Amino acid sequence: MLPSPFQFERPSTIADAVRAVGDSGDGMFYAGGTELLLAMKMRVIRADRLIDIKGIPGLDCIAVNDMNEIEIGARCTHKKIAGDSVIREHVPALASLCAEVANIRVRNVGTIGGNLCFGEPHADPPTMLAALKARLVLEGSKGTREIHAEDFIRSEMETVREPDELLRVIVFPRPAGPVTYRRFKHGERPSVNVAMAWSLNAGGSTIRSARVRVGALGSRPQPLTAVEDALRNVAVAEARRAIETALPAALDQLEVNADRHGGADYKRHLAGVLLLRNADEAIIAGGSWLK
Template sequence: MRPVRFELHRPTSLEDALAFKAVYGDEATFHAGGTELLVALKARVLHYDHVIDLKQVPELRDIHVREDGTLVIGALSTHHVIARDPLVRLVLPGYAELSENVANIRVRVAGTLGGVLCFAEPHADAPTMLCALDARMVLASPERTRRVPSREFHLSEFTTAREENEILVAIEVPPSSAGTRSAYRCFGHTERPAVGVAAAWSPNGPKRLNLWAGAITATPQPLSETEEAANVLAPDLPYEEVWASLSSVLAAEAARIDAHDDLHGSADYKRHLVSVLAQRAIKASLT
């Protein structure tokens, strides 16, 4: 089916993109790679009279490291670009690896990081890893620019903290996370993950491990008891010793974690996968 006709706007600055949205309000939506939006428009699940294509806005594509060490990834960066970006590969190899394994090459070349975050379909990889990395979302509206922690960005299925008139400009990974030993492991029998788990170790500060599970409920969840058990471990222990200390607490926590039955599997199956994938993510982050 073809989408209902709409007018396409192609602004070349963030200011103009926000201005189009201010003029057309609820009748307009933003378009990035279109891998989710165009499917919904063609199925006529969504309808807009105006579509604002963000692809010509250069500041949404930039990837750089600030002087303070913060890694900034423009929201219009595709999964493919992120996977190959030399800075991301250097500073956050675990995130580059995640991007390299999203979906298939057609989706990776067109689909953007901002698109997957704003669409908020729970069976996605990026939200889980960005929670473990303590990332922030940079949102711009005509009135202000604000930052929302990744852990507060996803509110439920297809719902985020982004306000209707805001554009997700960039994702910031703070210096305490950039350079962390981090890894993400997922499994699914469709192109989207049934379960994903991210582990990130902080080089300093009292909190040692961030361990998050995603795709099992509407929003990612921390494995807090396992994180706490990791906080008392001596720094720089080899994986075998870390695992000996964490395995029983992780098994107990994974067996109780909130999970939903859906087409990707039963809640019990997902709980089992959480324990398996968490071990793999911890191992990959330490070896």
């Protein structure tokens, strides 16, 4: 099936793109198009105008800024992120994640910004970015605003982005400890995924704080607050035991959608298994993180 007829525009600046898309809802930004075009062909989404942002400079840059934060342009493809030297040095788990997203076609042309804006609950990047305490910078007709990554997805296939807002860049602090990611997937999408980021003390022997996010169970990534509390100021060597103690109660608090990939109890069990595997990797990495 072909999509309904639409106009195609190629602005050269963000301001022109925002003006072109308008706020009427009949225009949409277009970058990789791996999910948008498929939805349009299936007539699930209709757009009278596509605003191609591939020609706008600066949207595909990756760098460490003056605040020691990592910036990833929203138009960066998964392949670019997977192979970038900055990401591989500072957040190798994110590079590995992007190297395994979906399939080779999606990795080559699909963008991290498009992945986030589509709001698909069974996606890899949102869970990792929530654990990294990332912020998403949006530019629209009313100006610029920042949204925390874990607040960006409102519900399944719905985000807080306004129709005329363009996601420009994703920003997060350079990790101060190991970052890990595990998933269990059916086909090309995760049915459960878990990301964890530790902040270590100066000697690398104690966890100052931890962020744990579980995704693909509901409409958006969810925190395991009890596990985070249990890891605060705990020795790296004792982390697995602390997690095992707090895990049962933490898993019970998760909102889980049972579907063809498994029931709620099964998915909670998978989340626990994945988290402990994250912990084993982080413990090994933690000992050498600041050496």
